[in-house]
Amino acid sequence: MGQKRLINIGVLYGITDSNTVKIGHDLSKIKSIKNAFLDFKDDRIAGFGSMEDLTESNAEEIDVEGGIVYPSYVDCHTHLVFAANREDEFVDRIKGLSYQEIASNGGGILNSAAKLQSMSEDELFEDALHRLNKLIRLGTGAIEIKSGYGLTLEAELKMLRVIKRLKDENLIPVKSTFLGAHAFPKEYANDHDAYVDLIINEMLPAIHAENLADYIDAFCEEGYFTVTQTERIVKAGLKYGLKSRLHVNQFTSSGAIEMATRNKAISVEHLEVMTENDINTLANTNIFGVALPACSFFLKIPYTPARQLIERNIPFVLASDYNPGSSPTGNLSFVMSLACIYMNILPEEALNALTINAAAALEIENEVGSIAINKKANVIVSKNIKSINAVPYSFAQNTIDDVYVNGKKFL
Ligand code: NIG
Ligand code: FE
Numbered sequence: 001m002g003q004k005r006l007i008n009i010g011v012l013y014g015i016t017d018s019n020t021v022k023i024g025h026d027l028s029k030i031k032s033i034k035n036a037f038l039d040f041k042d043d044r045i046a047g048f049g050s051m052e053d054l055t056e057s058n059a060e061e062i063d064v065e066g067g068i069v070y071p072s073y074v075d076c077h078t079h080l081v082f083a084a085n086r087e088d089e090f091v092d093r094i095k096g097l098s099y100q101e102i103a104s105n106g107g108g109i110l111n112s113a114a115k116l117q118s119m120s121e122d123e124l125f126e127d128a129l130h131r132l133n134k135l136i137r138l139g140t141g142a143i144e145i146k147s148g149y150g151l152t153l154e155a156e157l158k159m160l161r162v163i164k165r166l167k168d169e170n171l172i173p174v175k176s177t178f179l180g181a182h183a184f185p186k187e188y189a190n191d192h193d194a195y196v197d198l199i200i201n202e203m204l205p206a207i208h209a210e211n212l213a214d215y216i217d218a219f220c221e222e223g224y225f226t227v228t229q230t231e232r233i234v235k236a237g238l239k240y241g242l243k244s245r246l247h248v249n250q251f252t253s254s255g256a257i258e259m260a261t262r263n264k265a266i267s268v269e270h271l272e273v274m275t276e277n278d279i280n281t282l283a284n285t286n287i288f289g290v291a292l293p294a295c296s297f298f299l300k301i302p303y304t305p306a307r308q309l310i311e312r313n314i315p316f317v318l319a320s321d322y323n324p325g326s327s328p329t330g331n332l333s334f335v336m337s338l339a340c341i342y343m344n345i346l347p348e349e350a351l352n353a354l355t356i357n358a359a360a361a362l363e364i365e366n367e368v369g370s371i372a373i374n375k376k377a378n379v380i381v382s383k384n385i386k387s388i389n390a391v392p393y394s395f396a397q398n399t400i401d402d403v404y405v406n407g408k409k410f411l
Helices: 023-030 088-094 099-104 108-117 123-136 151-168 192-209 226-238 254-263 277-281 293-299 304-311 332-343 347-354 354-360
Strands: 003-015 029-040 044-048 060-062 068-071 073-075 138-147 174-181 215-217 243-248 267-270 288-291 316-318 379-382 402-406
Touching: 003 044, 023 304, 023 347, 029 174, 029 254, 029 267, 060 304, 068 174, 073 332, 073 347, 099 108, 108 151, 123 138, 123 151, 123 402, 151 174, 174 192, 174 226, 192 226, 215 226, 215 316, 226 243, 243 254, 254 267, 254 277, 288 304, 288 354, 293 332, 304 316, 316 332, 316 347, 316 354, 332 347, 347 354
Parallel strands: 003 060, 003 068, 073 138, 138 174, 174 215, 215 243, 243 267, 267 288, 288 316
Antiparallel strands: 003 029, 029 044, 068 379, 379 402
């Protein structure tokens, strides 16, 4: 602990004067200092500036050798806790089955739920902690994690307790989202509303009693939860003080965005299929639009029309959607590449979408998401590149040399 000073930083990116969300033209604006230093005191950022203005200090010096430093990524949409990979379904898709066909044959989310139900809380925790450590090394400095592979009262509680234990490890900030409405268990195949009743009348009160969730989510989609069912869940969540962050418009547009707007959701996520009306509806709100390009890439579905969202001043965010079915990666440098290549997002826009805007979408913008005095000293160091442009350019390569978490090098 104590004092550390990163010196000879070629470019220090992501400095902010305020924690305001970046929208429209501002999304491409990122404040940086060339030839900079950055000071940490204990777990916080304590100062920064030009090397020319360096003052005496007895801090431990770390030479970045002209490389770049930028704030750690914030991943605001993950399903990090799961029992097993689903690589066999991946091969089924190569052979021609669709994601939806695999799900209706008993694969997909129900496959993940069956495996998770039979795994112990301790095993789930160990696996998830291992994954979290790997993500931190890839630059993730704060994360949201959803339940949703339990689908029974006991198994949803088990998942949320695992997330709570990850939070209590105090590695990086963790936000927890209850996603009981991820799929309908087989037993409810003929009575979907009864499962919605179970979520509202049994799961939510139990989760509230243990204070296990920060947000509520539902997979609002054809074949999953209808707009009406999702709205019931969102309203029930609000009674327990849980704002909603919702899976919407992944495969179809069905009025979910209007519903989310009516109920003051904090974010709408996925958005691969957006009508003119959806964009108009969202444009007049400050609801975050979260795009998940790794899911589009892996499932070969359309990419979110990000440029249109940005032009209409919708607060734009990127996240990984890390999960075993539709996005088996949490590598946000790769997400940045996909956003730049397939959504025509500039590297600076992608960085803002993955840092300050993502932090605001998780309501932790006072803690993380930029270089500012007293924010957490969670930063990424890339010694061998000269600009942020090289991060998305170097797709599928690791450009990160070191990450600092709470002011310490994370090994
Ligand atoms: O965000 N779309 C719904 N949920 C996840 C995928 C879940 C799964 O296939 O396991 C998603 O893509
Ligand atoms: Fe998801």
